[in-house]
Amino acid sequence: MTSFAPFDPAAPAQEDGTLSGQDALTGLADAAAARAWLDAARGGAGIQAMLIGLNRFQAVNLAFGHGGGDRVLAEVARRIAHFAAEELGPAQAGDPAPLVARVSGGEFLIACGSPRSRERWQVLAQALGRSIARPLALGGDAVRLLPRIALLRGQAHEDGGALLDRLDQALAQLLRSGARRLAWADGSHRAGRRSAARLEADLIGALHRDEIAVLYQPQFRVADGALAGAEALARWEHPGLGRIGAETLFAVAERADQMAPLSQAIATTALAGASAWPAPLRLSLNVTAEDFALPDFAQGLLARADAAGFAPERLTIEITEQTLIADFEGCAAALRTLAAQGVAVALDDFGTGFSNFRTLKALPLDTLKLDQSLVRDVARDHRDRAILAAMVAMARALSLTVVAEGVENAEQLEVLAQEGVTLFQGFLRAGPLDSAAMARMAAGAR
Known part of the structure; x- marks a missing residue:
């Protein structure tokens, strides 16, 4: 997980318990910290930024009250931070760490000092819009x-x-215009519809040529540090735009009506790579709502596992509650079919403020994956630790395994061990690995 500027863990706490420069609701940088970051970063040259505004957010406050509005803002902030970590990555040498901030009620800012082409920056913005709009x-x-x-x-x-x-001026014009969702602050629209269409065509070609790569995020046992398996992550090395992460990749696939082919390609490649791993190492695959919309989704996934020689008992599929919204009963039926063949089911991003306990009761779940936002401050915030302890206790009562995401330091891992978390993943031990590197790590786990 990328560390976003500009927080100092030693900074004095304010009256509400937050750090100076930190937004109390979301934990992101606040407006003053964002202004300071922009002032300090190269005097403007080389900086790229995007300002995100939530259209008609006030309607949420009116419909659900300010408590409901705060929950929405917290979830949007989490999605933006996750997207920035996934798609921007760490800063290049000499550049400041990327900035993610909440600058006003329903407005968020992303900025970085590592130059990217205008076309790539616009593609990233379109993908971020898709993530927020889920x-x-x-x-x-x-x-x-x-x-x-x-x-x-x-x-x-x-x-x-x-x-x-x-x-601000460009965003205000967008909010007034109604139809348009993205604009350059200088009025230029060079990376427009033609660029988007070209990128969609490139993706179709890449799928046809099996050019979508899979990286593996290793998962380890908290108790003894032993390798337990890995989560498959998609990447696309575009010949002109460079590496495109999963969020952007799926945004392009959605516009090109290639969601199902993309998911199938990822599953096929990931299973083939994992087939050489020694038992009992597990593979986790992320599943989308578009996957569940296929009438033969469960049978197709089982057939791919069989073709790769990968036992379904070593396979985990990861779902989010957003995945289930469109057709809960249909998704539940597909999950029961997979569970009957030994496939484990993990509920991803648990604890982000929208976890519905109906989900825990109605689905054949084996695992809860705790979002990295729950892990970040567990070693220094007694409230975060109490929340972690409560979630682990609930999972234990339901006989569910608990996986913690985004573990970056030994202090976090020590707390996870004391509270009884089963597995962890994060840069403390390993970032995403290519197939060859993951195979070497798996071989060493024999």
């Missing part, structure tokens, strides 16, 4: 917000105030 479960209803995003590239000697002013 349905949110709130009060038994599915809430969907369609964000507007203003983009810019900083100019030499442009201070933080000038950068934010340009972004």
Whole structure:
């Protein structure tokens, strides 16, 4: 997980218990910290930023109260932070760490100092919009917000105030226009529909040529550090845009109507790579709502596992509650079919504020994956540790395995061990590995 600027763990706490420069609701940087980051980062030159506004967010407050609105903001913040970590990655040498901030009620800012092409920055913004627009479960209803995003590239000697002013003006125009969802703050639209269509065509070609790669995020036992398996992550090395992460990749696939072929390609490649791992190492695959929409999804996945020679008893599929919203009963039926053949089911992103206990009761779950936001401060915030302990106790009562994501330091791991978490993944032990590196790690686990 990328560490986002600009937080100092030794910074004095404010009256509400948050750190100076930290937004109390979301844990992201606040407006003052964002302004300071922009002022300090190269004087504007080389900076790329996007300002995200939640269209009609006030309607959520009116419908669900400010408590419901706060839950939505917290979940949107989590999605933005996760996206930035996944797609921006660590800063290049000499550049500041990427910034993720909440700058006002329903507005968020992403900025980085590592230059990317205008086309790639726009593709990233489109993918982020897709991530934010996924349905949110709130009060038994599915809430969907369609964000507007203003983009810019900083100019030499442009201070933080000038950068934010340009972004504010562009976002205000977008919010007034209604139909458009993305615009450059300089008024340019060079990476427009033709670029998007070209990228979709490139993806179809890449799928045809089996060019979508799979990386593996290792998972380890908390008790003794032994390798337990890995989660499969998709990557695309685009010849012109460079590495494209999973969120952007799926956004392109959705526009190109290639979601199901992409998921099938990832599963086939991941299973083939994992087939050489020694038992009992497990493989985890992420599943989308589009997968569940296929009438033969469960049978198709089992057939792919059989073709790869990978035992279904060593396979885990990861779902989120957002995946289930469209057709809960249909998804549950497919999961029961897979569970009957030994496939384990993990509920991903658990604890992000939208976990419905109906899900825990109605689905054949084996595992809860705790979101990295629950792990980040467990070693220094007694409230976060208490929440972790409560979730682990609930999982233990339901005979569920608990996996913690985003573990970055030994202090976090020590707390996880004391509270009884079963597995962990994160940069403390290993980031995503290619197939060859994962095979070597798996061979050493014999």
